[in-house]
Amino acid sequence: DISECVKEWEDLIVDYKRLEAINKDYATKLEEVGELQASCLKELNHQRYRMSIMTNALKRMEKKATKDERVANLEKEIMKRKAMLHEIEATLPKQNSLYLKVILGNVNVSILNKNDKFKYKDEYEKFKLILSAIAFVLAIANLYIDFRPLQLILIFLLVWYYCTLTIRESILKVNGSRIKGWWRLHHFVSTVVAGILLIWPQNESWEEFKHTFMWFIAYISVVQYMQFRYQSGVLYRLKALGARHNMDITIEGFHSWMWRGLSYLLPFLFGGYIFQLYIAYTLYHLSYNPDATWQVAALSMSFLLLGIGNTVTTFLVIPQKLNE
Amino acid sequence: DISECVKEWEDLIVDYKRLEAINKDYATKLEEVGELQASCLKELNHQRYRMSIMTNALKRMEKKATKDERVANLEKEIMKRKAMLHEIEATLPKQNSLYLKVILGNVNVSILNKNDKFKYKDEYEKFKLILSAIAFVLAIANLYIDFRPLQLILIFLLVWYYCTLTIRESILKVNGSRIKGWWRLHHFVSTVVAGILLIWPQNESWEEFKHTFMWFIAYISVVQYMQFRYQSGVLYRLKALGARHNMDITIEGFHSWMWRGLSYLLPFLFGGYIFQLYIAYTLYHLSYNPDATWQVAALSMSFLLLGIGNTVTTFLVIPQKLNE
Ligand SMILES: CC(C)(COP(=O)(O)OP(=O)(O)OC[C@H]1O[C@@H](n2cnc3c(N)ncnc32)[C@H](O)[C@@H]1OP(=O)(O)O)[C@@H](O)C(=O)NCCC(=O)NCCS
Ligand SMILES: CC(C)(COP(=O)(O)OP(=O)(O)OC[C@H]1O[C@@H](n2cnc3c(N)ncnc32)[C@H](O)[C@@H]1OP(=O)(O)O)[C@@H](O)C(=O)NCCC(=O)NCCS
Numbered sequence: 310d311i312s313e314c315v316k317e318w319e320d321l322i323v324d325y326k327r328l329e330a331i332n333k334d335y336a337t338k339l340e341e342v343g344e345l346q347a348s349c350l351k352e353l354n355h356q357r358y359r360m361s362i363m364t365n366a367l368k369r370m371e372k373k374a375t376k377d378e379r380v381a382n383l384e385k386e387i388m389k390r391k392a393m394l395h396e397i398e399a400t401l402p403k404q405n406s407l408y409l410k411v412i413l414g415n416v417n418v419s420i421l422n423k424n425d426k427f428k429y430k431d432e433y434e435k436f437k438l439i440l441s442a443i444a445f446v447l448a449i450a451n452l453y454i455d456f457r458p459l460q461l462i463l464i465f466l467l468v469w470y471y472c473t474l475t476i477r478e479s480i481l482k483v484n485g486s487r488i489k490g491w492w493r494l495h496h497f498v499s500t501v502v503a504g505i506l507l508i509w510p511q512n513e514s515w516e517e518f519k520h521t522f523m524w525f526i527a528y529i530s531v532v533q534y535m536q537f538r539y540q541s542g543v544l545y546r547l548k549a550l551g552a553r554h555n556m557d558i559t560i561e562g563f564h565s566w567m568w569r570g571l572s573y574l575l576p577f578l579f580g581g582y583i584f585q586l587y588i589a590y591t592l593y594h595l596s597y598n599p600d601a602t603w604q605v606a607a608l609s610m611s612f613l614l615l616g617i618g619n620t621v622t623t624f625l626v627i628p629q630k631l632n633e
Numbered sequence: 634d635i636s637e638c639v640k641e642w643e644d645l646i647v648d649y650k651r652l653e654a655i656n657k658d659y660a661t662k663l664e665e666v667g668e669l670q671a672s673c674l675k676e677l678n679h680q681r682y683r684m685s686i687m688t689n690a691l692k693r694m695e696k697k698a699t700k701d702e703r704v705a706n707l708e709k710e711i712m713k714r715k716a717m718l719h720e721i722e723a724t725l726p727k728q729n730s731l732y733l734k735v736i737l738g739n740v741n742v743s744i745l746n747k748n749d750k751f752k753y754k755d756e757y758e759k760f761k762l763i764l765s766a767i768a769f770v771l772a773i774a775n776l777y778i779d780f781r782p783l784q785l786i787l788i789f790l791l792v793w794y795y796c797t798l799t800i801r802e803s804i805l806k807v808n809g810s811r812i813k814g815w816w817r818l819h820h821f822v823s824t825v826v827a828g829i830l831l832i833w834p835q836n837e838s839w840e841e842f843k844h845t846f847m848w849f850i851a852y853i854s855v856v857q858y859m860q861f862r863y864q865s866g867v868l869y870r871l872k873a874l875g876a877r878h879n880m881d882i883t884i885e886g887f888h889s890w891m892w893r894g895l896s897y898l899l900p901f902l903f904g905g906y907i908f909q910l911y912i913a914y915t916l917y918h919l920s921y922n923p924d925a926t927w928q929v930a931a932l933s934m935s936f937l938l939l940g941i942g943n944t945v946t947t948f949l950v951i952p953q954k955l956n957e
Contacts, residue, residue, distance in 0.1 A: 377635055
């Protein structure tokens with residue numbers, strides 16, 4: 310009844326006062342955090358600026374003077390400091406890259422917390438896995454059913470998928486991932502490839518090519534599954550190493566696991582690159598067909614680019630990993 | 634020389650200690666902010682939950698009992714409180730919508746500061762303006778030059794543009810914009826329309842249709858420019874009202890300005906909707922051409938949907954604005 314309601318309302322007013330107080334406190338703290346961020350950034354830039362001047366001076370000394378232990382010592386100290394500054398930087402929000410600015414506008418996508426960073430990466434790997442599974446099913450269906458809309462669905466999916474990957478990878482990059490430029494470029498080129506496939510008119514050349522293409526999609530979806538196994542293994546092990554809870558995993562243990570994973574994965578990756586080069590070659594031949602449109606030659610060049618770029622990048626990763 | 638360098642390094646160590654202290658303070662405060670956010674949210678939900686129970690009870694009372702002033706009073710209080718809770722909510726981060734979760738993953742895109750929200754919206758309007766200008770130039774070029782790649786560039790641009798709009802509008806929505814669902818759906822449908830145009834084979838029907846389409850793009854680009862003038866006028870005036878610095882702008886002043894802007898804009902908007910319906914009609918006729926593929930009929934239906942949806946939504950906005 311009404312007087313009970315009035316009574317309850319009064320209780321709620323008390324609660325509201327509390328909420329207001331918390332919210333005010335929150336607003337103040339949030340502002341303080343913003344100010345602290347700004348001064349951290351200022352100090353960080355100051356450190357980097359001074360250190361770059363010192364590094365130059367030390368290099369000049371190294372060249373002309375006899376060896377001085379103090380020089381070598383300072384250089385080591387600077388190296389260490391750089392690593393520490395990097396750690397601090399990871400706790401600060403970062404500016405978006407140009408690509409993200411154009412797509413998303415100037416909204417802050419920094420993840421400031423290690424655990425959330427991990428979760429975000431994990432989610433990215435799962436996203437790739439799920440979409441590879443869908444692509445696999447569609448590719449197999451297209452091998453058995455000759456139905457243009459089904460082909461178009463797969464190709465549209467690929468355009469959207471690769472485009473989304475480029476966005477997510479740019480977000481990962483802002484949050485400090487060391488993903489190589491080539492893999493991001495790879496996904497840009499793949500978006501373009503899928504776009505060109507979309508507008509390839511349904512002529513004789515397409516009829517000849519489509520089976521090869523569907524096999525290729527099926528193949529890289531399977532490889533993607535293997536990559537997922539490897540990447541999420543790396544991710545969880547690195548997390549465990551960072552947290553140092555799980556003492557079973559040592560750096561050596563991690564490295565031996567990584568090499569086992571890699572030696573299992575690499576043959577399939579190179580199989581994929583050979584497949585890409587084979588596709589480039591097939592398309593090159595098709596481009597001499599009388600009905601071949603410009604799409605054929607453009608795709609041939611794109612696949613050549615992808616095949617070479619992937620091979621070179623993966624070859625460069627191996628010695629780099631051996632040095633670690 | 635080296636001893637100078639060593640001296641400088643020692644100075645830098647002092648600075649670094651300061652940076653470390655600030656960063657530590659920052660990390661603590663950041664954690665506190667997170668905790669305060671969580672308790673704000675809890676209290677907020679508590680308020681909402683209790684108020685919904687009370688509202689129900691009050692409604693029941695209203696139905697059966699004679700009028701009681703206290704009931705009406707409480708209802709008014711609840712209304713006011715709801716507005717205040719809304720204000721508080723705007724200072725808290727919000728969960729991403731499903732669409733954003735799929736595209737971006739679970740990264741936080743909340744903008745917590747009024748000024749930044751304003752800037753983000755302003756940037757969104759400018760983004761639309763710039764891309765409309767580019768689309769205008771391409772559409773006019775396509776009217777004079779009959780070159781397939783030029784057509785494809787425009788259509789690819791449209792796919793990308795509308796897709797980007799849906800992302801940015803979802804971010805705006807997360808940040809509390811009251812943009813109507815239809816406008817967002819409109820941009821989804823436009824993405825699909827552009828996608829279908831991309832795969833429309835270059836046949837007789839396309840040759841007949843393309844001029845109408847290019848004129849349409851040129852027309853809506855001009856309308857977009859007028860919308861920009863109106864929307865950025867509204868935005869800056871609302872900001873001035875909120876800031877209450879500029880006493881020239883009163884609520885009445887704002888309303889009279891808004892109505893002047895609208896009465897200038899609306900005829901051109903309805904011109905655009907009639908154009909869309911005309912295109913739907915043209916495509917419907919073309920779909921009886923012997924060479925017409927499924928794209929023609931699909932586009933006809935899409936344009937019909939766009940024309941009707943836009944007309945209805947804009948018609949509904951007017952009485953709503955009269956009631957304000
Ligand atoms: C060769 C390979 C297995 C090495 O993986 P790795 O051990 O993670 O390599 P790195 O140590 O150089 O990785 C650095 C970072 O880049 C990321 N990364 C590496 N390759 C990536 C790829 N292809 N896509 C996305 N991210 C990648 C890693 O996850 C890591 O991220 P982090 O800094 O956030 O932890 C990996 O690059 C790979 O799978 N490449 C093949 C991709 C390919 O060819 N696809 C097409 C098949 S036809
Ligand atoms: C009719 C119209 C001018 C009214 O604009 P308005 O006065 O801003 O309308 P509202 O008050 O309902 O706006 C509510 C919110 O939605 C936004 N909004 C309204 N129409 C929008 C649109 N078409 N696109 C994006 N955002 C829109 C407003 O900016 C406002 O945002 P905010 O909450 O962040 O401040 C506007 O809706 C419009 O321009 N519609 C025409 C769009 C169109 O038909 N385009 C195709 C042309 S053929």
